[in-house]
Each structure stands twice: as structure tokens, then as C-alpha cells.
Amino acid sequence: MTQALLSLRGVTKRYGSIHANSGVDLDVLPGAIHAILGENGAGKSTLMKLIYGVEAPDEGELFWQGEAREIESPAIARRLGIGMVFQHFSLFETLTVVENVSLLVPGAKKDLTERIRKLGREFGLEVDPLSHVYALSVGERQRVEIIRCLMVDPKLLILDEPTSVLPPQAVDLLFETLRKLSARGVSILFISHKLEEIRSICTHATILRGGKVTGTVTPKNFDAQALAAMMIGRDMPQLLSDTPDKRGEDRQHLSALSLASEDPFGVSLQDISLRVSAGEILGVAGVSGNGQSELAAVISGETPLPKRLQSKLTMLGREAGALNPAARRALGFAFVPEDRLGQGAVPELSLVKNAILTGHRRGMVRNGVIRHPRAEAFAQDCIATNDVRTPGPRAEAGSLSGGNLQKFIIGRELMLEPKLIFLNQPTWGVDIGAATAIRKRLIELRNAGCAILVISEDLEELFALTDAMQVLSEGRLSPRFTTSETVPEDIGRAMIGASGGAVL
Amino acid sequence: MRLPKLVRRERASLPVLIAAPVLALAIAALGNLVLYAAIGVNPVAVFHAMLIEPFASYFSMSEILLKAGPLLLSAQGLAIGFRAKIFNIGAEGQFVLGAICASAIPVYMPQASGPWIWPAMLLLGALGGSAWAAITAFWRVRLNANEILVSLMLSFVSLQLLIYLLLGPWKDPMALNFPHSVRFQFDALLPILLPGTRVNVSLLLALLVTVAAWFFVQRSFAGYQLEVGGLAPNAARYAGYSQNGAIWLSLLIGGFAAGLAGAAEVAGPVGQLQRSISTGYGYAAIIVAYLGGLHPIGIVFSAFLLSTLYIGGDNAMVSAGLPIAAVNVFQGSLLLAYLIAATFVRRRLVWPQRTRA
Structure with a gap:
């Protein structure tokens, strides 16, 4: 078996009396597109914050390429090769793409511009490095965020609900990019609660419920109903059937x-x-x-x-x-x-x-x-x-x-x-x-x-x-x-x- | 370098809420005693003069009650606006206008008599204070002019108005050119509450206003709307509460209370309109309001505390040779210390964790 890129063992995080994560085990293999699936409040975001060094776990251990590590801050996480794209983008609207990138990535602007173009061509992330962020669509902004992570050659990319802000066609383009990255050996942690998406792109899925892992599965082998049942712990409630349209005033x-x-x-x-x-x-x-x-x-x-x-x-x-x-x-x-x-x-x-x-x-x-x-x-x-x-x-x-x-x-x-x-x-x-x-x-x-x-x-x-x-x-x-x-x-x-x- | 971070608490901490004013007082007192020592005044003498002497006799204790009245009145009115985040800093001017308007009756009718006179003066003074505050409200609503600046500037205008009246039309002809009005007739003076002292019925009035303020804040729908507007302006807009209404109401209430306090001062211990009618009551009331946590009951305690410091400060100037500026510094540092302490009611410090090697 190949060595996991990132392993978590018994990770627990408490906020007051609430266990946001308790005893979480997780193994992310190189090149995997690994879904973290769970309802809102299941502890997905907390888990990502622990991995990205925003928060420190109360208990448990974290192994990076087989070695026990503590990730004390996002800067250290980035140095290890962990990049994260948040649900709410952290870009300055009044700056250009390359200026935004240069805030985190060292290098002359001219070189950065060239590298942004090159990465864009390679991974289908085309965006004009010289345009201002406020003029970009949401999909383009997301690409800037991803490019900014890719500039430092990450081994693990965390995406927090990346499709929630995209129209359907843009989702397909994003998935194309993710597959290319995975083929290059980059691991991806994909947070979502959209079951069909996870089934179509992810190679592994770890399901969280109430802060605990309730299963790690290969999502293609389960249908959406079964995944949902694992996620919420009971069968999916059904909506009322439609009634005939009788419109009033x-x-x-x-x-x-x-x-x-x-x-x-x-x-x-x-x-x-x-x-x-x-x-x-x-x-x-x-x-x-x-x-x-x-x-x-x-x-x-x-x-x-x-x-x-x-x-x-x-x-x-x-x-x-x-x-x-x-x-x-x-x-x-x-x-x-x-x-x-x-x-x-x-x-x-x-x-x-x-x-x-x-x-x-x-x-x-x-x-x-x-x-x-x-x-x-x-x-x-x-x-x-x-x-x-x-x-x-x-x-x-x-x-x-x-x-x-x-x-x-x-x-x-x-x-x-x-x-x-x-x-x-x-x-x-x-x-x-x-x-x-x-x-x-x-x-x-x-x-x-x-x-x-x-x-x-x-x-x-x-x-x-x-x-x-x-x-x-x-x-x-x-x-x-x-x-x-x-x-x-x-x-x-x-x-x-x-x-x-x-x-x- | 690792600095601690301020993190919002999940809920307000009750122990800190109660400890904050006490802690602030202790820190401000300590800091100022060091300051006094540095300017060559004996801190022990100052401490004795400020905090012990005011309670040393029946008369000086009654003076605390006397001074607490206008502070309590003005602060209750201000606190209602501050809770709505409408910052009326001009209670001083509204206080002066209250004094001027109340004085109009004895100045123009020095011979009048009857039990109606002092109540009419108080009412007129309160309305005068409201009218002065209404100028601020009008410009805030009309042009979105900052109420802090307008109300503060109007305080300076009110002082000029006072001086004009005292040097011109309202000057006491028998006063040998001293700038004050005639001494008011007996019926224009508030009845004395505690025999042998200067404490008058305005103290009862202040306590009555306190009860009314408590009821307004805790029970009335208008008070609730103001509170929502202060805590979450978007929620007030969402619910359709009028922001302009909140501005008018806050300023009118603040002006009314400060005007009442000003009227009670001329009709009370002073007995005439004079230049030094206010010794900064309007500004001190801001400190009183915050020190009392903007809560009607808390303000009662802070009003008596600040009044004690007023009396104590006077004592310290006489007996310990403290300069007058030092008293103001004390008041200011007290507010500063309180605001810092109050930060920790809803927030706590988090030190970055030491990492294991």
C-alpha cells in the first residue's frame, strides 16, 4: 500500500462543551480526490482548519508524509505544501490578479505573470493576470485562488464547497482541472454536501456526522440515497409531491x-x-x-x-x-x-x-x-x-x-x-x-x-x-x-x- | 513576537460585567496617585481628601447627594441615546439652555409668586434642552451631519448665548457689572428636601426619571426599537423601524433630561443664572452613563461615585493643593479605564499556545 500523504489519528477539537471533531481518523493518498462529506455542523470546516493550521487540535496526531507534525499556522501549512481555497474568496477586489498573487508568492511581477499564464494553459485555468479582480466573474475569481495555491507547488489542495458558487457549466471546467491536478499526483480534499458531484469526481469519501467519522467509502460504489443515509444517519426525507398548478390573483x-x-x-x-x-x-x-x-x-x-x-x-x-x-x-x-x-x-x-x-x-x-x-x-x-x-x-x-x-x-x-x-x-x-x-x-x-x-x-x-x-x-x-x-x-x-x- | 488576541466570548460574562467598573476605579485611582506623587502632591493627602473627607460629615455627604442629582438626570437621558448608538455629546449645551429657559420666568417676572413657578421653570428648562438637542437631530436627519460634532459645537454656542444674556439684557442692574442675573424670588426656588442642607426636590425628580428610564428601556416598545437600532442597524431596517425616528427620540430625550438638570441647578443651589452655571455636568454625565454600563440602575451608582469624586476633588484642591486639571484627568482616566475593562465583558484574551519543541 502506498504511503498516505496526510494521516490524522484520533483528532479531537472542542469548543467549550461542543465536540466539533472527536476521534477523527483520515488518510489522504497521493493523487486522491478525497471528499469530506457531511451536513452543515458535522465538523467539516473545523477539520480543514486543523489541517491548514488555523486551529490546533486538543487531542490526536497528524502525520505528513509519514512523520508526526504539528501545523501551527497557515504559513507553516503552505511551507509543507498545503494550499486551501476558502468558500469566501480572500482576494482584494481593487488589485489585479498578479498583484493578489504576489501578496503570497515571492517573485518579480513579470515572472509571476508568465507563470500564471503557463499554469492557466496547463490546467485549464485561463484568466488574464493583469485584469482587476472586481471585473472577474465568480468562476474566474475561484481560478485565481486555485492558481495562487498552485504557484507554490502544493502536494495537497483543500477546496471548501468549491461548486456552491459556480453555474453548472463552470463546475464541469473545475472538475476537468481537478482531474488534471490529480493525474500530476496532487491530492485534493474536496468538501461538499452535494452527493452527485462527489460521486462523479471523488475517488474516496470520508463521511462525518456529529464530528465523528461514520465511514470511508469509494463513492462510485454507492448511490446518492445511500450516501445521504450515511451522512444524516437516516433515510433522506421526501418532499411533498407537486400539486396541480392552480394560480390565484x-x-x-x-x-x-x-x-x-x-x-x-x-x-x-x-x-x-x-x-x-x-x-x-x-x-x-x-x-x-x-x-x-x-x-x-x-x-x-x-x-x-x-x-x-x-x-x-x-x-x-x-x-x-x-x-x-x-x-x-x-x-x-x-x-x-x-x-x-x-x-x-x-x-x-x-x-x-x-x-x-x-x-x-x-x-x-x-x-x-x-x-x-x-x-x-x-x-x-x-x-x-x-x-x-x-x-x-x-x-x-x-x-x-x-x-x-x-x-x-x-x-x-x-x-x-x-x-x-x-x-x-x-x-x-x-x-x-x-x-x-x-x-x-x-x-x-x-x-x-x-x-x-x-x-x-x-x-x-x-x-x-x-x-x-x-x-x-x-x-x-x-x-x-x-x-x-x-x-x-x-x-x-x-x-x-x-x-x-x-x-x- | 507573539501577541495575545482578543476573541469574542460566546456570551457576555456576568462576573466581568460587575467587576469592570470596580476594576476601572481601582486602576484609575492607582494611576492617578502615581501621577500626583510625580507632580509633588502627597498622594495620601489626596486620597484622604477625595475618598474619606466627603463622608466625614452630614453636610458634605448631603453635598454628594446634591451634586449627584444633575449627573443622574443628564446621564439617564444620554444613556438611552448611547444604547441606540446615537452619540449626543452636547448635554452640556442642553444643560445650559435648560438653565437659561428656566431663568426666563424669574428674570421677566421677578415679582410673581405662587406654587406654580418652580414647576413651570423646570418644564420650560426641559423643553429648552429638548429644543437645543432638536437642532442636532434636525441636521443629522436632514444632511446626515454627525451628531457628535454638531451637539458638541452647539455646547460652545450655548455658552456664548449665556454670556451674551448675562452681559446684556439679563444682567442684574444692581450687580456692579458682575455677569449674573437677579437673585430669584423664593417661589422660584425648589423646596429643600433635607433640612439644614442644600438638597432639594430635584433629587427625587432624578430618582423618578431613573424609574421612568428603567421602564422605557425594559418595557416600552419604543425603547426596544432603539435598542435594536443600536445593536443591529440592519435588523432595525429589516423590521422597518425608523432610523430618523430613533435619532429624534434619542436626542429629544437626552435634551429633555439635561435641560431639566440645568433648570434644577438655577432653581436649586445656585438661585440665579450665572456664568459658571455648569461645572461640566454635561460632559461628566457621559462618563456617568458609560460607567453605569448604560443601565438605569448602574447609572445610579456611577452618578453617586462621580459626585463623590467631584466633592473629593474640590476638597483635594483646597486641602492637598491639587490643581483643578488633575480632577479632570482623574475623570478622563476613569472613563478610559472603564472602556478598556468593558471590552472584556464580551471578549477575552487568548495567548498563543507555546509550542512543544
Whole structure:
């Protein structure tokens, strides 16, 4: 048997009383594409931080090429030959590609430029070394990150959910690159929870559940259902079957809205038109950063529309452009924002107080005085019906895991009995069990006649959930696709937009 | 070189929360005693004058109560704004305007009598303070002018207004050109609370305001909205709470309380409008508010602490020959020490682990 490049034995990491990793064993062989599979909160990120030297393990040993080592910092990890591409890129937008590379890699700019071009040709990572990062697409930025790791000739490359930010066609190109790297003997640790991807590219998969390894398998020998069962410890919950489309009256209507962004790095909205009806789920697909947050702020009312544009937005039968978020809520609108901590909830306040944030209209305030028993009952109810895991309603919102807090926020908004609800990235970072529960509730709500608008990056989710989709790309919204008559490739083409495949 | 890192705690540490002001006081006291020794003043004498003498007699203890009143009033109002992250630094100016407006009644109606006069003066003073703060709120809402700068600058303007009135239209004609107003008639003075002292009903008023502030912060929806706006502005926007409303409310409340304190000062121990109507109460109230953790109950303790230091500082100037600037330095270092200590309520230091060889 060949010697493993990296071996972990009994690695344990605790945060307070929580075991993020306990007794993890892992062997990464040279040239392997090794998946670390697990739900959010299973300990994948912690494990990668231990390997990349961001955190130190409490117990256990780490062997690099057969020798016991301690990796005290990312700089040492890089010196050993470990590179990491984070989910959120660490590039300076105002600098050029080569300038970004030169921050970590020594050498004259001219040589670096040449090497970037050469690596690009070799591994299918073509990107102009002299262009500014802000002008690059997400896929190109990811390539810059990968190139930056490859410049120092790594033996192990860690990729944290690399496909979550890419349109489908770009995923294929990335996989092509990874296969080439693997053929050269570079090992790859591939973190993901997307089962089909792992089956198509990975040679090994180590499955984590609750911080423990539950199995190391060859993913090609198992189908997605079996992998999912290993990952979540039970069978995959099924979504409700689709009900026949019986659309009611228009609940929201946005016509030909163009809005220039005030933020120089923001995206201007151009000619946005959409319509959501009662008993319908409309999805807005697309990769984040194409105007998603700008569109969300217009719909929620957080960005007030200038006077000349106010007639472009209708909500629940009323012209809503001039209404602030509170006035829109009074009409029967509810909103689940993308950012949970600091927007959807106040981290320093208890769940009871976070229930008041938007729930105050439901009898929690009388004559300007808060009725705490009511708010507490509401929070308790929300915790119980939505299976929020928390010590109780008095826990600070910031102490909940991302998925649990999201369940609380969505639960709170649904308890307002909205006629129109808008969700921005509703299941981002939520474990599969909770995400399925959320989707199930949304479909029930749709069947009960609510109009639902969902912005999501997750195409699988949109295909499972929506009746129709539109794609947001570079601030423009595509025409409507009926979900049942559409395949992911259609959506992918719309994501790339009119400018063609060159900017993948 | 390995430096420790500040790491956010999962939740606020209650022991540190309580220990922070005590620790800050100890550190500031120690640091200043060293300073006093360095400028050639006997630190033991200063210590005795500052912290022992104020409690040495019934009268000087009553003076602590007297000084605590305006500090308590102003700080309760400021704290509500500070919790909402709206930084009204101009309580000093609002205090002066309160004093001016309250004085209008006895200045223009020196012969008037009746039990309505001092309550009317307090009300007028509070409204005057609010009106002065409203200027700041208006420009912040209208032009997004920084409220710290505007309110601070307006404090200097208010001082000029005071001097103009005292040298011009409101000057006491019998005062031999000294810049102060007429002495107020009896009905324009606050009733004395503790016989034989200068402590008047404004202390009760301050405690009443404390209860009201507690209720506002803990129970009212408006207080809740302000708190959300301070902790997470995006959440307040998401919920649709008005940011402009928060600015207006915070500044009006702060101005009202500071104006009330100013009115109580002219109608209380001073008994006339004069140039030195405020000895920096408005600025000291900022320290009081933070030292009390911006909590209505905590502020009661910090108001009495700072008032003790005021009295003690006066004593130290007389008996230990301490320069007046030293008292200000003490106040400033106390706030600084507290802000550092308060950092550790939600954060902790992590030393990099020594690596085994």
C-alpha cells in the first residue's frame, strides 16, 4: 500500500462543551480526490482548519508524509505544501490578479505573470493576470485562488464547497482541472454536501456526522440515497409531491425596474420584471453577486425607491414603492433575509426579544408597552413547531447554530400568516434535515394559497421547490421558465447571460 | 513576537460585567496617585481628601447627594441615546439652555409668586434642552451631519448665548457689572428636601426619571426599537423601524433630561443664572452613563461615585493643593479605564499556545 500523504489519528477539537471533531481518523493518498462529506455542523470546516493550521487540535496526531507534525499556522501549512481555497474568496477586489498573487508568492511581477499564464494553459485555468479582480466573474475569481495555491507547488489542495458558487457549466471546467491536478499526483480534499458531484469526481469519501467519522467509502460504489443515509444517519426525507398548478390573483408585481447601485462594487438592476401569484412559488436563480442583494432590498423595502420608480412595484393589490418595510408587513408581506445574524435576528438579544422584532403586531405590544408573556409564548411556540434546537426562548440568538436560527426566523415569519412571503437564500448553510423541513413548509404554504418568492443559489432546491424560475445575471432578470418544462442546462445558459460562455 | 488576541466570548460574562467598573476605579485611582506623587502632591493627602473627607460629615455627604442629582438626570437621558448608538455629546449645551429657559420666568417676572413657578421653570428648562438637542437631530436627519460634532459645537454656542444674556439684557442692574442675573424670588426656588442642607426636590425628580428610564428601556416598545437600532442597524431596517425616528427620540430625550438638570441647578443651589452655571455636568454625565454600563440602575451608582469624586476633588484642591486639571484627568482616566475593562465583558484574551519543541 502506498504511503498516505496526510494521516490524522484520533483528532479531537472542542469548543467549550461542543465536540466539533472527536476521534477523527483520515488518510489522504497521493493523487486522491478525497471528499469530506457531511451536513452543515458535522465538523467539516473545523477539520480543514486543523489541517491548514488555523486551529490546533486538543487531542490526536497528524502525520505528513509519514512523520508526526504539528501545523501551527497557515504559513507553516503552505511551507509543507498545503494550499486551501476558502468558500469566501480572500482576494482584494481593487488589485489585479498578479498583484493578489504576489501578496503570497515571492517573485518579480513579470515572472509571476508568465507563470500564471503557463499554469492557466496547463490546467485549464485561463484568466488574464493583469485584469482587476472586481471585473472577474465568480468562476474566474475561484481560478485565481486555485492558481495562487498552485504557484507554490502544493502536494495537497483543500477546496471548501468549491461548486456552491459556480453555474453548472463552470463546475464541469473545475472538475476537468481537478482531474488534471490529480493525474500530476496532487491530492485534493474536496468538501461538499452535494452527493452527485462527489460521486462523479471523488475517488474516496470520508463521511462525518456529529464530528465523528461514520465511514470511508469509494463513492462510485454507492448511490446518492445511500450516501445521504450515511451522512444524516437516516433515510433522506421526501418532499411533498407537486400539486396541480392552480394560480390565484397576482400578489406581487414588479415591472421594468431599473435602479443604479449606490455602492461602486454593487450591481445595478436593469429592466427587472417579475410577477408572483397566489398559490405559486417563483424562484430567482443565479449566482450571488449578480444583483441578488440589491433586488432583495428593493422588494423588502430596505432600499426606498425614488419617486419616479414608485409605481413600478405593486404588492397585494397596492402600489408599494413608497412603503417602508413595516408598512409592507402591515399589508401581509413577510420577509426572510439572507443575513441571519444582524439582519434577521439581533445576536445579542434573546429569542423572546427577537420574536418581537417582526412579531410585535401579533398582540405583543399594547399602548406602547411590551407584553413579555405574549412574546415568550410566541417564541416558545415558534421553537416547538419548527424544531429549533436551543436551551429555551431566553437563549441569545447568537448562541444558536446557523441552521437553527434560520428555522427560528422562518418560523417567526410564517407565524405572521403572510399572504406574500419572500425568502432570500432560505436554506443556505442549513443541514439537509432542516432544509427539507423548510421546503416542506413552503410547499404547504403554497398549497394553502400563499404567494412565495425565493432567491436561491441552489439549483437543486429551486427545481424541487418552485413552479417557475427566472434567472438573475449581471443585474438583469431572464424571462420566466416553467420549472416542469426546464432542465438545469437552460438555467445555466441564462446564468452566463447574453455575454456568452467566455466569462464563466 | 507573539501577541495575545482578543476573541469574542460566546456570551457576555456576568462576573466581568460587575467587576469592570470596580476594576476601572481601582486602576484609575492607582494611576492617578502615581501621577500626583510625580507632580509633588502627597498622594495620601489626596486620597484622604477625595475618598474619606466627603463622608466625614452630614453636610458634605448631603453635598454628594446634591451634586449627584444633575449627573443622574443628564446621564439617564444620554444613556438611552448611547444604547441606540446615537452619540449626543452636547448635554452640556442642553444643560445650559435648560438653565437659561428656566431663568426666563424669574428674570421677566421677578415679582410673581405662587406654587406654580418652580414647576413651570423646570418644564420650560426641559423643553429648552429638548429644543437645543432638536437642532442636532434636525441636521443629522436632514444632511446626515454627525451628531457628535454638531451637539458638541452647539455646547460652545450655548455658552456664548449665556454670556451674551448675562452681559446684556439679563444682567442684574444692581450687580456692579458682575455677569449674573437677579437673585430669584423664593417661589422660584425648589423646596429643600433635607433640612439644614442644600438638597432639594430635584433629587427625587432624578430618582423618578431613573424609574421612568428603567421602564422605557425594559418595557416600552419604543425603547426596544432603539435598542435594536443600536445593536443591529440592519435588523432595525429589516423590521422597518425608523432610523430618523430613533435619532429624534434619542436626542429629544437626552435634551429633555439635561435641560431639566440645568433648570434644577438655577432653581436649586445656585438661585440665579450665572456664568459658571455648569461645572461640566454635561460632559461628566457621559462618563456617568458609560460607567453605569448604560443601565438605569448602574447609572445610579456611577452618578453617586462621580459626585463623590467631584466633592473629593474640590476638597483635594483646597486641602492637598491639587490643581483643578488633575480632577479632570482623574475623570478622563476613569472613563478610559472603564472602556478598556468593558471590552472584556464580551471578549477575552487568548495567548498563543507555546509550542512543544
